[in-house]
Amino acid sequence: GENVEQHPSTLSVQEGDSAVIKCTYSDSASNYFPWYKQELGKGPQLIIDIRSNVGEKKDQRIAVTLNKTAKHFSLHITETQPEDSAVYFCAASSLGSARQLTFGSGTQLTVLP
Amino acid sequence: AAGVIQSPRHLIKEKRETATLKCYPIPRHDTVYWYQQGPGQDPQFLISFYEKMQSDKGSIPDRFSAQQFSDYHSELNMSSLELGDSALYFCASSELLTQDRNTEAFFGQGTRLTVV
Numbered sequence: 001g002e003n004v005e006q007h008p009s010t011l012s013v014q015e016g017d018s019a020v021i022k023c024t025y026s027d028s029a030s031n032y033f034p035w036y037k038q039e040l041g042k043g044p045q046l047i048i049d050i051r052s053n054v055g056e057k058k059d060q061r062i063a064v065t066l067n068k069t070a071k072h073f074s075l076h077i078t079e080t081q082p083e084d085s086a087v088y089f090c091a092a093s094s095l096g097s098a099r100q101l102t103f104g105s106g107t108q109l110t111v112l113p
Numbered sequence: 114a115a116g117v118i119q120s121p122r123h124l125i126k127e128k129r130e131t132a133t134l135k136c137y138p139i140p141r142h143d144t145v146y147w148y149q150q151g152p153g154q155d156p157q158f159l160i161s162f163y164e165k166m167q168s169d170k171g172s173i174p175d176r177f178s179a180q181q182f183s184d185y186h187s188e189l190n191m192s193s194l195e196l197g198d199s200a201l202y203f204c205a206s207s208e209l210l211t212q213d214r215n216t217e218a219f220f221g222q223g224t225r226l227t228v229v
Contacts, residue, residue: 034217043117043203043220044156089155100146100158100169101205101218 002027004092006104014112019077021107023090026071030092033066033073034101038087047088048075080111115139117206117221125227126194134189134224138206144168145187146218147179150201162187194228201225 003026013019025033031052036044050057050064050073057064061080066073077084087108091101118137126132138145144163148156149172158171162181173179176194181187191198202225207218 036220043205043222045220046217049217100161100171101156102158103155105155 002030002092002102004090004102004104006090006107008107009105010108010110012110012112013080015080015082017080019075019080019084019109019111021075021088021090021109022072023074023092023104024070024072025092025102027092027094028071029094030102032093033064034091034093035062035064035075036089036091036103038089038106044089077109080109082111082113085109085111117204117219119202119204119221119224121224122222123225123227125229127229128194128196130194130228132191132194132226134191134202134204134226136187136189136204136206136221138185138187138204139219142206142208142219143185144207144218145181145185146205146207147173147187147189148203148205148220150203150223152200156203159189191226196228199226199228 006023034049035047037047038044048059048062048064050066061078063076087106089106090104093101120135146161147159150156159173160179161169165181177191179189201223203220203223205218205220
């Protein structure tokens with residue numbers, strides 16, 4: 001089965017700085033890579049996703065890159081704000097079936113004002 | 114916009130009791146997923162349903178069962194509860210993810226189960 005590793009487990013940045021979270025996956029059949037933000041006591045909320053036919057995707061301050069050869073994908077948050085503080089999870093799955101998302105272990109991001 | 118509805122939000126049960134968690138997916142979503150999230154852990158996949166049939170199975174204990182009904186809502190039944198079953202249980206729904214659709218899995222707010 002799929003195995004997703006995520007680093008770092010905790011990340012503290014100053015407001016306005018950038019934050020980068022990295023994930024690797026093991027199953028070459030995975031072709032869908034979403035990122036979720038989870039605030040305390042709430043369900044995971046999708047913030048951006050990327051499919052294997054794309055190398056990079058950007059949405060305002062958030063960008064995701066994918067390296068299929070290395071089985072590696074990363075989340076980049078620029079101009080961080082205190083409200084970006086949350087736990088971020090990467091995940092991997094296969095499109096075309098009701099396959100489950102396999103999550104990384106999460107990164108607790110703290111943006112210091 | 115309508116979201117995934119889970120009920121109850123909180124549930125306290127004693128050991129060896131039974132619990133039933135309910136999930137109402139977003140209208141027109143045909144796929145439902147159940148996840149278990151322990152404290153400080155990532156969500157672990159339990160089971161999924163597509164068009165009312167089980168489609169994938171993860172680390173779901175034999176004491177648990179689930180089904181999806183004709184109106185697409187799903188129920189997770191948990192019997193002989195153990196202390197270790199205390200966790201957040203999330204339901205997510207989506208249309209069947211394909212290369213041609215720009216869709217996503219939406220998560221509910223979760224049910225916090227506490228077994229005492």
